[in-house]
Amino acid sequence: MDKLKLLFGALAFYGRFFCSFTAIGFHVRRLFWPRFQPDFHGQHWVVTGASAGIGRHIALAAARAGASVTAVARASTKLDEVVATAQAEGLQLQAAPCDLSSMADVSRWLVERGAVANSGGTTNAAPGQTTAAALQRVDVLVNNAGVMLDEHTLTAEGLEASFATNLLSHYRLTKGLVAAGLLPSTAVVVNMTSGGAYHVPLSTAMLNVTDAARYNGTYAYAFHKRAQVVLSEYWRTQWNADGRRSYVLHPGWVDTPGVKRSLPRFRAALKRVLRDEAAGADTALWLAATKPAQPIGEHLFFDRKARAAHLAASTRVSRDTAETLVAYLEKAQ
Numbered sequence: 001m002d003k004l005k006l007l008f009g010a011l012a013f014y015g016r017f018f019c020s021f022t023a024i025g026f027h028v029r030r031l032f033w034p035r036f037q038p039d040f041h042g043q044h045w046v047v048t049g050a051s052a053g054i055g056r057h058i059a060l061a062a063a064r065a066g067a068s069v070t071a072v073a074r075a076s077t078k079l080d081e082v083v084a085t086a087q088a089e090g091l092q093l094q095a096a097p098c099d100l101s102s103m104a105d106v107s108r109w110l111v112e113r114g115a116v117a118n119s120g121g122t123t124n125a126a127p128g129q130t131t132a133a134a135l136q137r138v139d140v141l142v143n144n145a146g147v148m149l150d151e152h153t154l155t156a157e158g159l160e161a162s163f164a165t166n167l168l169s170h171y172r173l174t175k176g177l178v179a180a181g182l183l184p185s186t187a188v189v190v191n192m193t194s195g196g197a198y199h200v201p202l203s204t205a206m207l208n209v210t211d212a213a214r215y216n217g218t219y220a221y222a223f224h225k226r227a228q229v230v231l232s233e234y235w236r237t238q239w240n241a242d243g244r245r246s247y248v249l250h251p252g253w254v255d256t257p258g259v260k261r262s263l264p265r266f267r268a269a270l271k272r273v274l275r276d277e278a279a280g281a282d283t284a285l286w287l288a289a290t291k292p293a294q295p296i297g298e299h300l301f302f303d304r305k306a307r308a309a310h311l312a313a314s315t316r317v318s319r320d321t322a323e324t325l326v327a328y329l330e331k332a333q
């Protein structure tokens, strides 16, 4: 019965969003958009997950529009290739490798940028300990890296790997940059959610599933993406007074290496209509360029417009709040 319910739920969801989330929706909507030629000269961007997929496109597009870009992903030939592509075009893009599933590596990355992690995991500015290459103001931070892991994996620190990569690392990275004074009041933080968030409520109990028997990679991903929506709204309200912007967006269904790896059947069925990486990157670039006003309360951006954060009343029901989420992330560090 439960399996049947899930099957019908999935069919209803994919049927409902087939046109909207695929390239069809993007191409129809863009007919009504004004010309968009962003100019990011003088800005420094940090893009996570910049070695592939949507993040790679965002990083290169921002650099082509004049930004100096720090590309973050695990050290790999893919990351080297992005740097080589940028160099061949005369763009300013440098790699700053980091394994976002490792909180130790996130701390190391922050330390190298002038933010120091103490034993409790909070970060403070430490001007005395900065290196020459560090302390570069970040105008746009794109918290893009994300994984859906079929196989249950615990990191050396005892965290479920997708939780660490999708959510905790970005929480720490953002908090560390703010604490170090590297995300000024004019900065924009762009977070990535997914249509998967529409399936689940906020639940801190489902974020870091360390018990393999309780783990389902698709659900874990959905819970991380729901939490990302809540966290983005939390930051928006926290930062309201000093002007820093926090946005969260769904890129649509995009043909990327991640989709190929994690959702092969979904990709095989929809390959012809999946969005390309440029379409997946569009709203992130648009948000950074236009800094639109946001409605009060939880929402997410999709195709340059703020949309509902919930499609069903059931996902609004939660024992958790933004505050318990943040308390949970603090403790998980």
Ligand SMILES: NC(=O)c1ccc[n+]([C@@H]2O[C@H](COP(=O)([O-])OP(=O)(O)OC[C@H]3O[C@@H](n4cnc5c(N)ncnc54)[C@H](OP(=O)(O)O)[C@@H]3O)[C@@H](O)[C@H]2O)c1
Pocket: 048, 049, 050, 051, 052, 053, 054, 055, 072, 073, 074, 075, 076, 078, 098, 099, 100, 101, 102, 144, 145, 146, 147, 165, 192, 193, 194, 195, 250, 251, 252, 253, 254, 255, 256, 257, 258, 259
């Ligand atoms: N594609 C879609 O249809 C879709 C739909 C909804 C939401 N999204 C979201 O959009 C974002 C980008 O998705 P995508 O499809 O472009 O993903 P992708 O093709 O799998 O690329 C993921 C990027 O994240 C990096 N990454 C993965 N694990 C990492 C780690 N431990 N440390 C550092 N970097 C890591 C990868 O680099 P390395 O593996 O080399 O480190 C790669 O650069 C994700 O947050 C995803 O959830 C995508």
